[in-house]
Amino acid sequence: MTKLSVVRASAGVIDGSAASADLDLSAEVCVIGSGAGGAVVASVLAAAGVSVILVEEGGYFSTADFDMHEAHTVPKLYQESMQRATADLAISVLQGRAVGGTTVVNWTTSFRTPEDVVAHWATKHAVGGFHHADLVPHYEAIEARLSVHQVDESAMNRNNKKLYEGCKSKGFAVAPTRRNVYQCMQTGYCGTGCPINAKRSMLVTLVPDAIDAGARLLFRCRVDRLESSAGEITSAQCTLLDASGYGVTGKRATIKARRFILSGGAINSPAVLLRSGLNDNGLVGTRTFLHPTIGVTGLYDEPIEAFYGAPQTAASHAFAHRGDDVGFFMEAAPGYPVLSATAMPGFGASHRRLMETSSRRTVHIALAIDGFHDDVPGGTVKVRPSGAPLLEYPIPPRLWEAFRTAQRRLAEINFASGAKEVTTLHDPPVTATSDKDLDRLDAAPWEPCRVGVFTAHQMGGCRMGDDPKSAIVRSEDLRHHVLKNLHVIDGSVFPTSLGVNPQESIYGLARLMATRLAGR
Amino acid sequence: MNRRSFLQRGLFGGAVLLLGGGGLSLYPTRRVASPTRPLRVLDDRGFQVIAAVAARVISSPDADPGVLAERIDESLSRLPAESQHDLAGLVGLFENALPGLLLDGRVTPFTRLDAAAQDRALESWRDSRLVVRRSGYHALRRLCFVAYYGDESAWPGIHYKGPPDVKGFSHDDSKAGTPGWIAAQDQAGAP
Ligand SMILES: Cc1cc2nc3c(=O)[nH]c(=O)nc-3n(C[C@H](O)[C@H](O)[C@H](O)COP(=O)(O)OP(=O)(O)OC[C@H]3O[C@@H](n4cnc5c(N)ncnc54)[C@H](O)[C@@H]3O)c2cc1C
Numbered sequence: 001m002t003k004l005s006v007v008r009a010s011a012g013v014i015d016g017s018a019a020s021a022d023l024d025l026s027a028e029v030c031v032i033g034s035g036a037g038g039a040v041v042a043s044v045l046a047a048a049g050v051s052v053i054l055v056e057e058g059g060y061f062s063t064a065d066f067d068m069h070e071a072h073t074v075p076k077l078y079q080e081s082m083q084r085a086t087a088d089l090a091i092s093v094l095q096g097r098a099v100g101g102t103t104v105v106n107w108t109t110s111f112r113t114p115e116d117v118v119a120h121w122a123t124k125h126a127v128g129g130f131h132h133a134d135l136v137p138h139y140e141a142i143e144a145r146l147s148v149h150q151v152d153e154s155a156m157n158r159n160n161k162k163l164y165e166g167c168k169s170k171g172f173a174v175a176p177t178r179r180n181v182y183q184c185m186q187t188g189y190c191g192t193g194c195p196i197n198a199k200r201s202m203l204v205t206l207v208p209d210a211i212d213a214g215a216r217l218l219f220r221c222r223v224d225r226l227e228s229s230a231g232e233i234t235s236a237q238c239t240l241l242d243a244s245g246y247g248v249t250g251k252r253a254t255i256k257a258r259r260f261i262l263s264g265g266a267i268n269s270p271a272v273l274l275r276s277g278l279n280d281n282g283l284v285g286t287r288t289f290l291h292p293t294i295g296v297t298g299l300y301d302e303p304i305e306a307f308y309g310a311p312q313t314a315a316s317h318a319f320a321h322r323g324d325d326v327g328f329f330m331e332a333a334p335g336y337p338v339l340s341a342t343a344m345p346g347f348g349a350s351h352r353r354l355m356e357t358s359s360r361r362t363v364h365i366a367l368a369i370d371g372f373h374d375d376v377p378g379g380t381v382k383v384r385p386s387g388a389p390l391l392e393y394p395i396p397p398r399l400w401e402a403f404r405t406a407q408r409r410l411a412e413i414n415f416a417s418g419a420k421e422v423t424t425l426h427d428p429p430v431t432a433t434s435d436k437d438l439d440r441l442d443a444a445p446w447e448p449c450r451v452g453v454f455t456a457h458q459m460g461g462c463r464m465g466d467d468p469k470s471a472i473v474r475s476e477d478l479r480h481h482v483l484k485n486l487h488v489i490d491g492s493v494f495p496t497s498l499g500v501n502p503q504e505s506i507y508g509l510a511r512l513m514a515t516r517l518a519g520r
Numbered sequence: 521m522n523r524r525s526f527l528q529r530g531l532f533g534g535a536v537l538l539l540g541g542g543g544l545s546l547y548p549t550r551r552v553a554s555p556t557r558p559l560r561v562l563d564d565r566g567f568q569v570i571a572a573v574a575a576r577v578i579s580s581p582d583a584d585p586g587v588l589a590e591r592i593d594e595s596l597s598r599l600p601a602e603s604q605h606d607l608a609g610l611v612g613l614f615e616n617a618l619p620g621l622l623l624d625g626r627v628t629p630f631t632r633l634d635a636a637a638q639d640r641a642l643e644s645w646r647d648s649r650l651v652v653r654r655s656g657y658h659a660l661r662r663l664c665f666v667a668y669y670g671d672e673s674a675w676p677g678i679h680y681k682g683p684p685d686v687k688g689f690s691h692d693d694s695k696a697g698t699p700g701w702i703a704a705q706d707q708a709g710a711p
Pocket of ligand 1: 032033034035036037038055056057058094095096097098099100101102103105106107108109110111191221222223224263264265266268269272312456457458489490491492500501502503504506
């Protein structure tokens, strides 16, 4: 029995905001970022007896912080307080920032990487270092550790049931999801930090495992730059952040290690390399993928209460493979008040009318599968003068087409489930009251900042592949092609998006790679 | 912040130059509300503009534009430096750069327009052919909604009963739910 409260108080846990002097630390391995990738690597290496220091920019929170109140939790748990966005503000970027990374706020949907995606990487992106079969034992181990299991259909909330039943009556393939939860009481607030530790996030599983096995954790510590000489990283140069997470203390940390593992997640890991001037082949930050996401909201006579109940218990991959057209998959999203209000179109009285009926509305989303078509190359991460990352993501015509088709399918699903009205997230919105109106949705303006587009799945930017001219890290061990003691192990190494929610793909790949490193 | 650096950095990296205008108006900004504490990011003029925008964006009798503007000022402090500067700049431009809203041959600041004209100003940014104006509209709108709907006083109005009571349900064990842990619990006859 490993008490979380005991682990948090152990001597190996260092709060960077409380340091009264600059810190000088060293370990055999320094892992940067404690999310899906970093926590797995730190726990595997620490268990193998390697001395590990795990560095995290965000805070170390617990159920005491997770009060299910967006105004209290979002500034603590999300990058830029959930105000991160693409340069033109056309795509809102939801991404976590805390011990445990984005897994602290994710919605627990668990998929293995589709086999055809791993095969596509091998043929199109020179990923020769592993096959699907190599990943399977690692998925199994993670699934056991994180209590991943299929949800019970009868436990679906009404928001998911409308999606599920609507898909069934339209003949669109749909299935209950698998979730990494144990004794979940279905509060619905996965997105603001699980209030009862039912979600088996990295915060309550592999980060404690790593600390238990002797890893040290330094939080409120942002790695600004990696210093290198003679083809090797020599140290990580860091800024210590204050307890709010948004200011600096004026103190710094220097971390020396024999090996560095960059696990800051997409957007953030490329930014560390760019700030460090480590971009020999000019590809760092390119091919950043988002599963760009659009939504509709269906209005019903009965209560839907999309804020209560497990947020994502049904998923449809009926349109994931569309040949020359970009595929998409369809899921539900939780309707917390601020999340709903910022997604709903308009302002003043028209917006207010949508909000006043929000408890009778579904929130259904379609996630476009970017990176598999030559003319859907994703976005590019740059750094601003302050060092903060900036993502540019021009939306190409094929993606707009996918959005348009997906929105129509989502609307059809809602009408099949009995919706009185379906509203798009265009501004001004387009409203339909039956299938007959759906041509109107097709005619809606599809341009940046005329329709809400979101991402909760950032991938790529440090892609793996065995050709140094077209990749950042090689695929056998995710080691940097040039820097011999630097590995990137997180969602940023994927050479395309995934077509499924990413967490388990990252866990599985990270565990395979960490196991290979531990054996050296 | 000087205009040059603002334009170089751009609105979140975008080309704010396209917004045009932005010079000083002949009319001063109208005072809409008074901050009750020192502002963190906005200057007083920016505060007035944001309060005036919030009064139009949030259509609810209980909304207090001054309170919302204070919350927005606070939330801006959590953005990267460039975004803070850009937003402060955006607010200044919004106050004065409103092509098509010429009265007496002069540009009337947003804060001095009547409510209907303020709504038209917001709509003209929303419907603009320039992405940067549309971005600006969305940035302003978003800030207001975060400030208003984040507070529990707004919840009854949208029939949201708030989070459930979870007292006594929390696990304090990193191994909870793993196969070995479940077997041990079963043996011990735990719940
Ligand atoms: C709202 C939401 C819901 C989601 N729902 C699901 C879901 O249901 N299923 C699913 O599979 N996926 C879901 N995801 C996505 C999934 O959680 C992420 O894809 C995954 O956690 C990414 O793992 P990662 O290791 O790449 O990065 P992260 O988990 O984001 O971890 C990176 C960590 O590194 C830290 N860091 C970054 N840069 C630095 C630095 N310079 N110095 C120090 N620390 C740094 C960050 O603060 C962060 O904590 C969701 C995401 C969101 C936002």
